[in-house]
Amino acid sequence: MKIDDRVILTDADVHKSQPPLLYPPYRSTVLRAPAQPQIRVPEAYSDLTQPVYGHMAIGPGDADLTRQCPGGEPQGERIIVSGRLLDEDGRPVRNALIEVWQANAAGRYRHSRDAHPAPLDPYFIGAGRCETDAEGRYRFVSIKPGAYPWRNHENAWRPAHIHFSIFGQSFLTRLVTQMYFPSDPLFPYDPMMQSLPDDRVRQRLISTFDLGLTEPEWALGYRFDIVVRGPHSTPFEERA
Amino acid sequence: MADEKRLVASPSQTIGPFLHVGFESQVELKTLGSAATIKSAPLHLRIQVLDGVGAPIDDALVEIWQTAPGESDAPSAAVRNWGRCPTDTYGWCAFDTFTPASGVAEDGCRIAAHINICVFARGLLRHVFTRCYFAGDAALAGDPVLGLVPPTRRDTLVARSDGAGWTFQIRMQGADETVFFDL
Numbered sequence: 001m002k003i004d005d006r007v008i009l010t011d012a013d014v015h016k017s018q019p020p021l022l023y024p025p026y027r028s029t030v031l032r033a034p035a036q037p038q039i040r041v042p043e044a045y046s047d048l049t050q051p052v053y054g055h056m057a058i059g060p061g062d063a064d065l066t067r068q069c070p071g072g073e074p075q076g077e078r079i080i081v082s083g084r085l086l087d088e089d090g091r092p093v094r095n096a097l098i099e100v101w102q103a104n105a106a107g108r109y110r111h112s113r114d115a116h117p118a119p120l121d122p123y124f125i126g127a128g129r130c131e132t133d134a135e136g137r138y139r140f141v142s143i144k145p146g147a148y149p150w151r152n153h154e155n156a157w158r159p160a161h162i163h164f165s166i167f168g169q170s171f172l173t174r175l176v177t178q179m180y181f182p183s184d185p186l187f188p189y190d191p192m193m194q195s196l197p198d199d200r201v202r203q204r205l206i207s208t209f210d211l212g213l214t215e216p217e218w219a220l221g222y223r224f225d226i227v228v229r230g231p232h233s234t235p236f237e238e239r240a
Numbered sequence: 241m242a243d244e245k246r247l248v249a250s251p252s253q254t255i256g257p258f259l260h261v262g263f264e265s266q267v268e269l270k271t272l273g274s275a276a277t278i279k280s281a282p283l284h285l286r287i288q289v290l291d292g293v294g295a296p297i298d299d300a301l302v303e304i305w306q307t308a309p310g311e312s313d314a315p316s317a318a319v320r321n322w323g324r325c326p327t328d329t330y331g332w333c334a335f336d337t338f339t340p341a342s343g344v345a346e347d348g349c350r351i352a353a354h355i356n357i358c359v360f361a362r363g364l365l366r367h368v369f370t371r372c373y374f375a376g377d378a379a380l381a382g383d384p385v386l387g388l389v390p391p392t393r394r395d396t397l398v399a400r401s402d403g404a405g406w407t408f409q410i411r412m413q414g415a416d417e418t419v420f421f422d423l
Contacts (some may be wrong), residue, residue, distance in 0.1 A: 017248050019365035026254075028363030031292035032412050036393075038368075038422035043300045044345055045384050046308055046423055047356070052322045056269065088247045101262030109258040113299075163256060171305055172423060176360055176367060178253040195365050196251050204250055227247045234364055236252065237422040 004083070004225040006203050018239040019195040027152050028189035038237045049157040052170055058097075063130035065102075065142040074124035076105025076143030078219040081207065085136040085166065087173065088230040092136025096228075097167040100140055107146030107160075116148050139218065147186060159186035159193065166228060173228040180206045181222065197240075252367070255360040257299050260326055270325040272306075272337035277319055281339040284405030285372070288331045289359060292413030296331025300361035306340040306354070342379050352386070353377035359410060368420045372399045372408040385421075393419050 021033035066073050081100075085093040103109045103126065106118035110126055124143065132138050139209050145160045159170065161178040168174070187202070196202045213221025229236075273282070285304070289297040303324045325333035337346055343351040346374050356372045380386060385393055396418045400409040410418045 012301060014248050018251055019253070021364065021366060021368070023365060024325050026363070026365070028254075030363075030364065031295075032297065032361060032363035033365075034368060034417060034420050035292075035413050036417050036419070038420045039388050040345045040422040041385055041388070044347060045349070045351065049341075052305055086247055088249060090247050099262050102256065103258075109261050110259045111261050125261070163259075163262060164260065165251075165255075171356065171358065171369075174303075174358060174367065175250060175252060176255050177250055178256075192253055192365075205253065226250050229249045232248075236249075239249075240366070 004208070004223065006200075013200075014234055014239055015202055016239070018236050019197070020240045023191065023195040025153075026195055036070065038235075040235065052167070055197050058129055058131055059155065061213065063128050063138075065100075065124070065126065066139065067141075068125050068128075069123040072123040073145050074104065074121045076121075077122075078146050079142055080139065080213050080215065080219050080221040081142060081162065081179070081224055082137065082213050083207075083224040083226060084184040084209075085132045085138060085168070085226050087168070087228055088233050090187055092132070092134070093168045093228060094132055094136060095170070096132045096136075096173075097129065097165075098132065098138050099127070099165040099167075100107075100142075100162050101127045102142065102145040102162045103148055103160075105143050105146050107148030109148075118146070118148070119176045144181065144220075147184075152191060156191070157186050159184040161191050161204075163213075164226065166226060168228050175226070175228050177226070178205060179224045182206055182209055184196040252365060254362055254365050255301055256369075258363045259299065259301050259360070263301060263326060269320075269323055270333070270335050272304075272321065272323045272335060273319040275383075278338045280341075283337050283339045283357065283397065284334065285317055285337060286332055286334045286355065286405060286407045287327075287372075287410060288407070289327050289333075289361070289410045290412065291363075294411070294414065296327070296329070296360055297412070298329050298331055300327040300328055300329065300331070300359055301325075302333045303358040303360075304335055304337070305358070306337065307343060312387045333364075342377075345384065349384040350379050350382050352377050352383040354383075354385075357408075359411070359412075369423050370410060370418050371397060372406075372421050374406065375399055375400050389419050396411065 108118040166175040207222040207224040210223040399406040
């Protein structure tokens, strides 16, 4: 499988590849972003590069979000989301835990704090997990999530997205991010997306439609490759 | 080589307010080891996360990681060295774990026992790392990482014993902002 060429950058690009902690247009950062400079820990004193153990067992149906509720299937456009997990040296990250969660097709989360007056789907929970294979590949089956309103500012809407949590071989490869869908008209208005330093960085969180992943008479395929830090690379604080 | 092509880590995005959809069913992850499975002393650690005005952050996810105290408690199916717990209405989460080991760095520095902590939350576009040490530990004075922290801020990294266990507060901002580490 060819690597999505949007993940290939130059050394110089590393330094503007992450969002800042404080980004006032995203209001929740104002009282939550640490204000003091972070303290750099020399690698010799950091035990975060050691392996992390203790992932939970993954069930056979955990990667198919359309078949988690007995008695029916969720409403919405069925999708396949697949890609590769690589480190910054281009090596596949094997046996990494990938967890996803998302709103339903109407843009509603199965969550007590979601007040959006859109219908819940009795056949959709919206959470899945899987482990990457020997090539770093992962694959989920789900339904396309809907956009939804939030109260960050007047008439604020989040573009459709799937939350991703990635746990590789050590804490340094930990990553929580969001995957978006191509050509969403809400991108220019979304503070999460706009918190990223430039359009090329934003592009990296947008999945691509992939006819090769698409299954005839069944589901559209979206490709989303993810890169996690290498073991000895620049801390995220220095990439914002 | 400034223009060498390489892969660059994907950008981080916030975990958002609905993280529980993904993680709520995993309550077992707040237990790293129990008295029945571990040989070193059990440790109950409560962590509270507070925002810049001291209000509890009730939608954070806290993950911890620590070194096992030795071969006896090496990670296995019964003992994990990583845990995860969402905060409650009052910003608290709690872990049942084991007393971490102190260690010696390659240069001979004595490293005080500590637990690594990673915080995710709505309003955090990237996760942040801190660590908690334990009050009364004689090794604190020589710990090389605490030594990098201005003396007036070291207290923000020290958990207190309350008889039933240890408590540690993480203040994201303010006069007594917790020290976060760039790793």
